[in-house]
Amino acid sequence: MPHSLPHSGGGLAPPARIGKVAFLGYGRFGAALGSLLHDAGISVRAFDPSAEIRGAARAASLPELVDGADLVLVAVPVPAVREALLALRPHLAPGQLVADVGSVKSVPASAMAEVLGEGRPWVATHPLFGPASLARGERPLRVVVCPNPTHPGAVRRVVALFERIGCQVLEQAPEEHDRVMAFTHALAFFIAKGMMDAGVPAGAPYAPPSFQGIAHTIETVRVDAGHLFAALHRENPFAGEARRRLIDALVAVDRSLDVPTKDAAPEDLAALAIPDLGALSPELRETRELIDDLDLELVGLLARRAELVQRAGRAKATIGAAVRDPVREARLMESRRRCALELGLDPDGVAEVFEVILRHSRSLQERRSAV
Ligand SMILES: O=C(O)C(=O)C[C@]1(C(=O)O)C=C[C@@H](O)C=C1
Known part of the structure; x- marks a missing residue:
């Protein structure tokens, strides 16, 4: 499971601020991220001979790009990352950070480990947004950052940068990331591509709600960079297995x-x-089993309480007291509310439960006094 990184806290000094970012590759995603950084007051420079560079200072060469940058973001298609790193390496000054932004993580992380190794600080990241979701103003912006035991300081600086532009940062190891993405991101693109190729009408005049989610995915895939679809599948070591499982499942359903x-x-x-959902999630199934056990204990406790209520009823009958005791009930409710509050529960909710319990208690005692 991904979890938030304990970045700037933990008694460590705040990481040195990244003020200048250089983009190696400035396609649609690079440009979208570049303008986010620019809006946050970060200086952005870009080098991409095949892109029209707007909203960033254009560098004419790799040395010019890298000169004075705190961080070089490698924003080229995933299959081109290793070559880009090899071209970049001779120009890096000591301490300059390098990060990738690819949608898969094992392949770029291995390339950075191989090409940059221990000598040059590097970080693998995957911003979980793209030009289309940014254009729609979708929030929150989230980004996966992979831990890097060789360069923990670099990770903290990059995390702080993403936080400054308003991103929620999740920590996930490259392989774990790719496994999850194979069954989510990659499969969503796969299904959308299949539906497009099958001639599914994108703009049906009366799209039912069940189709709207898929239509949204098809639209996202349509406007995303063409190379992304292939990279999500070809560069993710788990994508083939995800596709096989989906196809096998669909074939079985189709036959039936x-x-x-x-x-x-x-x-x-x-x-x-x-x-x-229980069949799909072992965690949910296990949690439901634990809840079942707990509920059985609760019912057992209710049975023991009912015995005490009967006993109270007999005691009250011998002294001629009424079944209902409003003073006792008010005190009881007050103490249960207080207890609920201490345990972080909603006191009104707990009071409702006790109202039902008391109603049953009274009817139990009334039934007994009627015999
Ligand atoms: O304390 C009593 O007198 C009870 O009979 C028990 C009990 C209860 O369920 O807690 C039931 C009915 C009364 O009105 C108050 C409390």
């Missing part, structure tokens, strides 16, 4: 749908069942 209901075998029916 072709069998008339009256002839359907149990396995056809099983293939057509929509699994609940």
